[in-house]
């Protein structure tokens with residue numbers, strides 16, 4: 001299986017001493033490859049950030065996010081999310097890749113002290129503004145940073161809950177590098193809660209149930225120039241290009257476990273929360289599935305993981 005190159009440890013697996021060019025010692029070869037891979041990631045990231053920055057204004061005005069309705073109705077987290085995490089009153093909660101923070105702020109309404117992190121400056125500015133308008137600024141902080149640099153950006157803080165919600169992993173080349181950040185951000189005794197699109201769905205063509213890309217993580221991204229976003233409003237964007245990667249469920253779980261988390265439960269759903277494909281049908285308010293009578297597909301998945309409490313030091 002090919003692993004994504006930006007992470008030094010992945011590269012170590014690729015550049016086995018026996019395969020290294022004779023002119024380089026292994027360490028030099030690894031350093032060179034890591035620099036090349038990082039350069040590529042810098043470019044991919046800058047392209048994706050421009051794309052996401054431009055989406056913010058479109059999404060803020062969309063029926064999909066319905067910001068006015070959200071400010072008026074003051075929703076908390078969904079019932080399924082509340083069932084997953086229970087009472088969060090007084091807990092610290094970090095929401096990675098938070099966009100403009102509606103999901104983040106829902107947890108603040110439920111009583112958590114929340115931090116949202118996103119790499120798009122326009123998203124973070126909007127999130128801070130929405131927190132003010134919703135009267136939640138005292139319980140919410142938003143940080144602009146790459147998720148791969150979250151530990152440093154957050155000053156090595158640890159959180160009772162780390163949360164990632166839909167449409168997050170596909171923007172990242174290496175699930176291993178992501179899991180290293182997540183593992184370091186969950187406090188001892190804390191939990192990690194993920195709900196994302198299912199990698200089998202990401203591997204399918206948009207208009208027909210046919211696999212057109214790998215289910216597993218690959219080094220090369222999928223480049224998409226469609227220029228449209230998933231909400232209802234807005235024409236083609238100026239910053240059309242976006243890069244995406246897929247990660248198998250097993251890869252994601254294995255990397256979380258390797259980085260110190262214990263899997264509590266994992267469930268694959270035959271629904272997702274947006275019309276990922278035009279042939280999906282809305283089955284309950286806000287969820288889309290394959291039409292009745294058609295084979296069911298996994299469209300999203302959720303997992304809860306935990307970090308062991310620090311052992312008591314014997315007297």
Ligand SMILES: C[S@@+](CC[C@H](N)C(=O)[O-])C[C@H]1O[C@@H](n2cnc3c(N)ncnc32)[C@H](O)[C@@H]1O
Nearest residue numbers: 052097099103118119120146147165166167171
């Ligand atoms: C589909 S949105 C997530 C939606 C979010 N769950 C919500 O509730 O609105 C994906 C987010 O990931 C962010 N993102 C993408 N790549 C990132 C990276 N490398 N570091 C931090 N944020 C990133 C984008 O700016 C965007 O806000």
